[in-house]
């Protein structure tokens with residue numbers, strides 16, 4: 001299988017880096033985990049036809065994981081999509097999808113485009129097969145089984161958040177944490193996996209800054225904790241992803257990030273610091289994700 005990390009940025013929009021999206025491809029069948037801002041253009045940049053992506057899994061409903069979904073839906077309809085995609089997500093995924101499409105925010109766009117015979121020919125694809133799921137097996141076909149657990153991110157009573165595990169017919173396993181604080185359920189889900197792709201939003205220096213500024217960091221995993229998680233889960237390889245911005249190259253970026261990060265510590269060396277902190281507890285294979293990173297298992 002092939003794993004393409006399409007986007008790695010957490011939270012705020014970024015001029016250079018795309019938000020959360022990972023494409024898993026098993027024997028030419030595509031499965032998209034998250035659809036954050038930039039996912040659509042990243043698919044095309046990586047030579048993947050968006051209309052050939054028929055399975056979308058949403059880890060949770062924060063906008064940095066779902067913002068490109070209407071672009072994906074309307075864009076791939078216009079690109080000749082043949083099948084309505086399966087969309088798997090937590091509770092309220094149906095409301096998210098329905099409020100965007102034929103009867104929702106983009107209804108006039110869709111109505112206007114649907115006047116053309118070419119658009120009418122595949123109009124059915126605008127009605128995706130939405131599956132709101134509970135933890136457990138959330139999807140299965142002849143190639144893969146996808147299992148979800150609740151993780152520790154948004155309070156459960158507001159909106160559930162999933163970690164996701166894919167096991168393939170070829171015996172491979174990949175786990176994606178979604179967004180989460182250190183979570184025993186995620187460690188159990190990831191047990192023995194070939195690859196753990198885990199969020200690592202803030203470097204330790206930012207966590208201290210945010211604690212002092214009263215912003216809070218409870219909903220994410222620190223580099224030091226991430227090393228312990230990978231070790232506890234016994235995974236074969238760790239990929240850290242979902243990073244806040246490392247650099248603020250102009251005045252606007254510095255202003256934007258000044259309430260989230262200690263600006264004086266932003267720079268390319270932050271990745272080195274994060275690696276050192278992960279390494280305090282993890283000596284196995286480690287990669288720091290970047291947009292366009294490809295892993296072949």
Ligand SMILES: [Zn+2]
Nearest residue numbers: 010011064179
């Ligand atoms: Zn996020």
Ligand SMILES: [Zn+2]
Nearest residue numbers: 060062153179
């Ligand atoms: Zn989130």
